[in-house]
Amino acid sequence: MRKHCFDIPEGIIYLDGNSLGPPAITTAKRVDQTVNSEWRQLMIKGWNEAGWYRQPRTLGDRIAPLIGAAPGSVVLGDTLSIKIYQALAAALTMRPERRVILSDTGNFPTDLYMAEGLIKTLGQDYELRLVEPDAVIDHLDESVAALLLTQVDYRSGRLHDMAGLTQKAHSHGVVAIWDLAHSAGAIPVDLATCNPEFAAGCTYKYLNAGPGAPAFIYVRPDIADDVEPALSGWMGHAAPFGFEASYKAAPAIERMRVGTPSVLQMAALDAALDVWEGVSINEVRAQSLELSELFIREVESRCPQLALISPRNPEQRGSQVSFAFVQGYAAMQALIARGVIGDFRAPDVMRFGFTPLYIDKADVLRAVEILVDIMTNDLWDVEEFKTQKAVT
Numbered sequence: 001m002r003k004h005c006f007d008i009p010e011g012i013i014y015l016d017g018n019s020l021g022p023p024a025i026t027t028a029k030r031v032d033q034t035v036n037s038e039w040r041q042l043m044i045k046g047w048n049e050a051g052w053y054r055q056p057r058t059l060g061d062r063i064a065p066l067i068g069a070a071p072g073s074v075v076l077g078d079t080l081s082i083k084i085y086q087a088l089a090a091a092l093t094m095r096p097e098r099r100v101i102l103s104d105t106g107n108f109p110t111d112l113y114m115a116e117g118l119i120k121t122l123g124q125d126y127e128l129r130l131v132e133p134d135a136v137i138d139h140l141d142e143s144v145a146a147l148l149l150t151q152v153d154y155r156s157g158r159l160h161d162m163a164g165l166t167q168k169a170h171s172h173g174v175v176a177i178w179d180l181a182h183s184a185g186a187i188p189v190d191l192a193t194c195n196p197e198f199a200a201g202c203t204y205k206y207l208n209a210g211p212g213a214p215a216f217i218y219v220r221p222d223i224a225d226d227v228e229p230a231l232s233g234w235m236g237h238a239a240p241f242g243f244e245a246s247y248k249a250a251p252a253i254e255r256m257r258v259g260t261p262s263v264l265q266m267a268a269l270d271a272a273l274d275v276w277e278g279v280s281i282n283e284v285r286a287q288s289l290e291l292s293e294l295f296i297r298e299v300e301s302r303c304p305q306l307a308l309i310s311p312r313n314p315e316q317r318g319s320q321v322s323f324a325f326v327q328g329y330a331a332m333q334a335l336i337a338r339g340v341i342g343d344f345r346a347p348d349v350m351r352f353g354f355t356p357l358y359i360d361k362a363d364v365l366r367a368v369e370i371l372v373d374i375m376t377n378d379l380w381d382v383e384e385f386k387t388q389k390a391v392t
């Protein structure tokens with residue numbers, strides 16, 4: 001759909017936009033401009049004159065339409081782990097008499113680790129209750145303070161029913177927090193209709209803002225002025241440059257800011273978001289499903305060694321497809337060596353992301369041919385592909 005906006009190296013089929021999107025063609029130039037025309041020329045004046053100070057909000061307003069959020073309800077900053085911590089801490093203060101955080105066993109570990117860390121810090125008898133993804137709906141009751149879920153499972157691509165679960169959560173007075181790491185830029189999300197109190201996501205996956213790009217957080221506008229910020233940094237203060245001795249939260253979403261924003265990385269995000277101008281997320285979704293259905297059909301009929309672990313029903317999947325294979329790590333390394341880039345998640349999951357902004361049908365068919373060759377001829381079965389690297 002926007003292949004011309006990306007400069008993917010010759011011979012590479014990039015099926016890992018679910019982990020780290022590629023740079024847009026304009027990204028390097030935009031970052032260069034920020035360094036040379038803004039930072040170098042303006043130096044400290046850049047905060048006012050180049051709009052750096054406002055950027056976390058300006059960019060929030062650019063991401064908002066992609067996730068069905070109202071203008072002024074999204075702010076950028078920090079990493080997703082931090083944003084999850086902030087949302088969860090705020091949620092717990094909204095239900096002071098409750099002690100359970102409900103999540104599922106498919107959630108991304110950092111979300112669970114941050115919850116554990118928060119529980120330790122609070123020093124009260126909070127419980128992180130993990131249940132199977134399908135069982136979440138049955139565990140929503142009056143003991144639960146907050147529901148903390150990732151909409152799309154990072155391993156299998158299974159999609160939670162965000163609207164249904166949020167509604168059920170609210171019927172029991174549970175505060176809902178959704179992690180949109182694998183949703184934003186991949187599937188249509190309608191926060192305004194689903195109505196959760198909090199959502200957060202990252203911008204280096206489907207939004208292509210580059211490694212270490214800032215995360216975003218959404219707070220529902222009707223509660224935003226009452227939310228208690230656990231990370232009370234100066235950029236979330238009502239008057240950051242009043243330099244008062246004591247913290248006073250800024251109005252609404254502004255209070256979710258913590259410290260100095262990463263200006264260069266935000267420039268990269270701004271360039272990456274230009275790609276979305278005139279792109280319909282519904283069309284992205286439709287094409288992503290077409291590509292993934294094609295991939296599943298071909299792989300299942302030609303690679304009997306691989307077992308589909310993503311839901312077969314496309315309505316129940318995000319935009320990634322996962323296959324299990326005992327030697328999945330080696331097989332993925334063999335694929336990468338041939339220019340087909342996906343990734344691997346322990347213990348045996350080979351992940352393939354279908355991002356129609358820069359992947360088309362011909363790419364999928366070519367990737368399948370290479371995968372078939374590797375599987376049929378056991379080309380993965382060599383030492384060099386079996387030694388696990390730090391990042392898989």
Ligand SMILES: *Cc1c(COP(=O)(O)O)cnc(C)c1O
Binds near residue numbers: 079080107150154202
């Ligand atoms: C990628 C991902 C993260 C990453 O968090 P960072 O703090 O940005 O490293 C968190 N949660 C989920 C669900 C993810 O998929």
